[in-house]
Amino acid sequence: MPELPEVETTRQGIAPHCEGRTVTRVTVRNPKLRWPVPDDLAARLEGQTIRAVDRRAKYMFLVFDRGTVIVHLGMSGSLRVITDNTPPLTHDHIDLVLDSGITLRFNDPRRFGCWLWTDAPLTHPLIAHLGPEPLSGDFNGPLLFRLSRGKQTPVKSFLMDNRVVVGVGNIYANEALFKAGIHPRRKAGRISLDRYHRLAEAVRETLSAAILMGGTTLRDFVNSDGKPGYFAQSLLVYGRGGESCKHCGSPLKEIRMNNRSTVYCPKCQR
Template identity: 55%
Template sequence: MPELPEVETSRRGIAPHIVGETLLHAVVRHPQLRWPVSEEIYQLSDETVLSLERRAKYLLLELKHGWIIIHLGMSGRLRILSEDTPPEKHDHVDLVFSNGKTLRYTDPRRFGAWLWETDLTQSRVLRHLGPEPLSEAFNAEWLIQKSVTKKIAIKPWLMDNKLVVGVGNIYASESLFQAGIHPDRPANGLSHLESERLVASIKAVLQRSIEQGGTTLRDFLQSDGKPGYFAQQLNVYGRAGEPCLHCGTPIMSGRHAQRSTYWCPSCQH
């Protein structure tokens, strides 16, 4: 599943091609994704794209009278193509622009979303989200405040979007490793110093991933069709049994909430 860095990489790659351009119309080939494609999207015509933003793993395309909210789901991707590029089997939605380019949404599993909202504060998919991990609102004080009553293991807790958005499975494992914190530790057992270290690690891991193009996953490609490159620098994720790059101890693996977890038993306590 594309995570926050992959979505931000897509936003940065796509924005220069569509912001300020005129959206002529939308082509919806498959109306049923995770939810039905919003009817308002079918009716779009001659609209100028004012901005392309990101909130958590949602892309927000701003028009004069509202927003298109796009989620890539498990296997979705967006590409900028020439408007005469023939669609293929899993190409479900096109936005056609006056500059001869098309923003095409491809999704083999059809678990993404294309929704319309006139007021983002009222959006059912956005209004309950926690702070952005790279914002000042996500800090050690916030983490401690939210952890007081939480006896859950720290790793799945970090993946709760009500706590902080965009810390997916890979980045939770990598951030905990960088912070030296064992993924089984109860959330309410973190000291203030550990919380500061963990917040700093999350920000650093995500920022580095964004800068390097996102994690290379089987289903993810950037808007120009090239894979990301961050997977080459993963410290623990997917490396069970391999030596820790810091101390040489074999990396361990387990599961939290049906998700794979990786850690170094020597570096993380």
């Protein structure tokens, strides 16, 4: 699933091609996404100019003068900038043709994504109750400490709760907890303020590095052959169960938590 760094990398990649451009044609080939694409999407967008491409958590906002399209990539979706006459593929569900001649194309094989129209994106039910952005000043150790008091849930699950902080998906939760030296099964309410300071910094460090690497390893957002660059080459624990810890050399353990792979070092993480 695309996580926050991949969504932010996508936003950064498409924004220069879209901002300030007017939509000349909208083609919806399959409206049956996680929530149906509005029947009047083309009527709302054609003739409007994209003023900004923003992001909140894993949602992207295509901001127009008279409203906003909320875009989510779902489990396996992508947004591509098409500059040639590449024909749409089976799972290319939506095209926005811009006055520059390029096409913003949405591909979603599993159809778990969304394209929704709203006049007030920040108060939309999908957005309104989200926690702070992990790279903002609102996210810090004292916040985690305060929200965790009395919590019996494992800290990994706590960290992945979008009401606590947005965008810390499974991969990056594994990595941040390793950097902070915290066992993923430790109860959230039993972690000290000092350790939450370290965890908040580890989250910021991990996500910032992933966004930077996504940008530098991305071949191209133009045409249909580019793929976002993921953080795999720098992962310390995720996907490395049974391999040696890069810090102490001990074998990394892999367990399942909430049906997700969780990898940690039994020596470095307590």
